[in-house]
Amino acid sequence: MLPSFSYLTEHAGFRGTIKNSPSDFVVTELEVPELFLRDTRAELLQRTSEAPPAQSSQCPREPKRRRTEPPGQGAPACPRDAAGGGCAATPGKSESEGDPELRAGLGEACPLESLLGKPVSELLNKFACDLKDTWGLENNADAGTREFSLGPRLDKKIRADLHSAVRQKFPFLVTVTRDNEMIVKGNPDYRELCQLVTEKETNDFFKFLDAKLENSTFSFEPDGNKEHRKVVHHFINRKFGKLLETKSFTVTDVNDQPNMSITVRFREKSWSRKRSAGGFQEKQDVYTAFTLQKENLETLEAIGLLAAELDILPSDFSYTGIKDKKAITLQPMIVKKVTPERLKEIGNKMEKKGMKIFNIRPAYQHLRLGQLKGNHFDIVVRDLQHHSHDSSADLKERISEAMKSVETKGFVNYYGPQRFGQGQIVQTDQIGLALLNEKMVKAVKLFFTPEDTDDPVNNAKRYFLQTEDAKGTLVMLPEFKVREKMLLRALNRYGVNHEGCTKAWLNIPHSLRIFYVHAYCSKIWNEAASYRLKTYGSKVVEGDLVCLEENGESISLNDKVVLPMVGHSVKYPSNKVGQWYHERLSKDELELCKFRVSPLHLNIPGCYRLILKTVQNLSYFLESSEKEIKIEDNHLNDLKVSLHISFDLDPSCYATVCLREIMKCNF
Known part of the structure; x- marks a missing residue:
């Protein structure tokens, strides 16, 4: 190993x-975020619409405008909390007091203070409120140019968490990254919408926009002014037309009188473009969550068996991680286009193939790799x-x-053996290297290299390498070998040449194509980690990449020293380890690699991984x-x-x- x-x-x-x-x-996979496993969206959306009225704060809020009045001027003042902290993001419960399930459903990120540390968090709060104050001043040219730096953040996941946390707490701010430095500044779109509707609606709209909950909608307050509704429609279409679409509906206002309200929804592939006379015509995908227990099966092999039985694609399954083959593993999964009832029907058949399916319940969104505790x-x-x-x-x-x-x-x-295909003659990293070098035919032949066993799968692979007869090989393979069959169908149509093999790789899901490239990157990381420890031991040395703690100190490798996973957007250590990376990639003919395989739509930016x-x-x-x-x-x-x-x-x-x-x- x-x-x-x-x-x-x-x-x-x-x-x-x-x-x-x-x-x-x-x-056993530890708890999965509640967001993806709720039975229905109804309770979440109901709670969102029934938020209690805002409590008084030290800084007065803008009085609510009637829709018959013209759009207001300036921007509302920033409400500060009792401790002089951040701006109130939404009326109702505070960030710390809100219902935890509701916060999870809205995609709330980790508290900013835990990500930034208290000193930086307080400075950000002050910047946010000062910025809102300047928005209320006329002819203030400085309002659109103010920026606040959160400092360099090398870890891509940390940057993503910070982007989300800032947007959720301060919807009127946006975050951008410049050479790994995170910059916060005012959101001009937020400021413009505040001229058209109330601050509460603007806050809620941008939180809806940031959460991106599939099949969700957002409604502005009833608005009897047709010209004003037209201005709001035009604003949303101009700023977010590729992402959102709007429509006016008849609703009942607070006085039980009929009125008109603008409703917004996401433009998703799962929605039909066809509209009924009464509103949006929905075409929603069905999602079903379940727990998969498997024994002596690879995760992708288990998914292949399930997909074949359900007559769907392997890409319709989502999960958070690949589990060992030679083990009993339990992990949550979500499958698209399959009802709970249909999934229950195949339970007995799957048990005969080494799988158990239980805890079946409705869901409404897929899972993502790495999204586990x-x-x-x-x-x-x-x-x-x-x-x-x-x-x-x-x-x-x-x-x-x-x-x-x-x-x-x-x-x-280190990355473990299942990352590479333990015991296999050809390991996944070898296929990944061939793909990075754009040697498509070689990658296909490595993929079909058989093991030294006499069984239907390896006999079929052996036959293909001897004859290049894709059609004949298809007949020999069992149904659950979905990846092999996807490749072979394209090879049968386009031929076993560079162009045909490129189209064959494009015929399998993106997540499977990039899996092989990631395996190669993992192999390089393992070798780099071993070299780093042999060269410098467990002490931090000059040139190391270190994710600093809040106090800016780090005294051992366990204190956030990282090594890069190779890619086009990573920095390498400036000591001997950095030189080792360049020499190692040169050995594999990747010294000029841009880590983008355009013919296969693969983009490998790279990331950072803790050494210990x-x-x-x-x-x-x-x-x-x-x-x-x-x-x-x-x-x-x-x-x-x-x-x-x-x-x-x-x-x-x-x-x-x-x-x-x-x-x-x-x-």
Whole structure:
């Protein structure tokens, strides 16, 4: 797996076997955000419309304008909270007091203070309120040019969280990134809309725009002024016409009188362009959430089997991460175009193929890769022994020492074997490298390289490489081999040449195409991490890339030192590690690679990954074949003992990598 790669800790470790059976390696995905698993949208939308009236604040709000009055001048003052903090984003409950499910449904991000630190957060609050104050002044040319810097943010995910958090707390601000530096400034579109409708409506509109909840709508307050409605329609179409569309509907106002109101919705592929006389004609996709338990199956293989049974595409499934094959794994999934009833119908058939489907319920939005809190692992390590060079030591002491060491110091955050296809003759990173070099025919032939086994799938692959007969190979493959069949259909139509193979790769979902490229990037990251530790050890050195803590200090690798995943938008360390990256990419003929494969619509910006990670909630016990052995007992050396270990890991961390550090052996 990682035979020559560096370790972090110095304890001796021990030997043992893992995954003797799937039940020895159980993976349970930790809680998925409630946003994606709610039964319906009705309760969320109802709560949104029933928000209580605003409470008084130290800074007066703009009085509500009647729709028959002309649009107001200037901008409302900024309401400051009792502590002199940020501007109130929405009437009703404050940011900290709001219902947590409602906040989750609206896509609220992590609190700004936890992302920025208190000093920067307070400065941002002051900037926001000062900016709103200047908007209320006539002829203030400075209002549109004011900016506030949040500083450089190397980590792409942190930048995304900050973008979202700023927009949610201050809808009147926008954030932009310039060379990894995050800049905050006023949103001129917000200011313009504030001239047309109330601040509450403007706030709510921009929060609706930012949340992008599929199939959701937003309605302005009743407006009896036709000319004014026309101005609002034109504003939205001019500014957001590619994203939104508007229509006026008859509604009942607060006096129970018929009136007109503008309703806005997103232009989505899932909506029909056809409108009925009474309003929008909906064509909504059905989403069904469920928990998938699989045994001895790859995630993509399981999805292929499900898709074949349901007669849909693998791309109709969404999930948050790839799980081990040689394990029992449990993970939430969402499938599009399939009702809960239809999913329940195939349950018995799937059990015969190593899968169980349960916790089936309606959903309304897909999941995204990486959108999980982490994984919990329950693992049994059997046949415990000493390393050959350490046979005289006490095994119990070696195990205890290893657990304490890794629990205290963590482990090197390598990508695990399932990222590359453990045990396969051709690993996924080799295909990814061929795609990056735009060697399309080579990538196809690597994909169809068979293993040394005599079964229908590998026999079909062997036949294809010998004959290039795509049509004949299609007949030989089982139905659940969806990726192979997608490629072969295109190859049969376009031929096994550069153009035909390019079209074949385009025939599979984008997420699968880029999976192979990411595997190559992961391999390079693993090699870079090992080189970094061999060259400099565990101390921070000049030239390292460091995500600083709030106080600007970092004293060890565990304090946010990162290495880049190769791509076109990353910075490399300015020490020997940076030079290593350039030499390593040159070795693979990628020294001039722009990490954009235009023929396959692949764009690889790159990102940053922590070199070290910690393990959480670690616990373990020893068990003999006859009875449980307590940790106080001695003389384990002559007994057949297994180790039961449980722990939690953050997303994109690998249990096999953590075990490698604990045991000091490769699997």
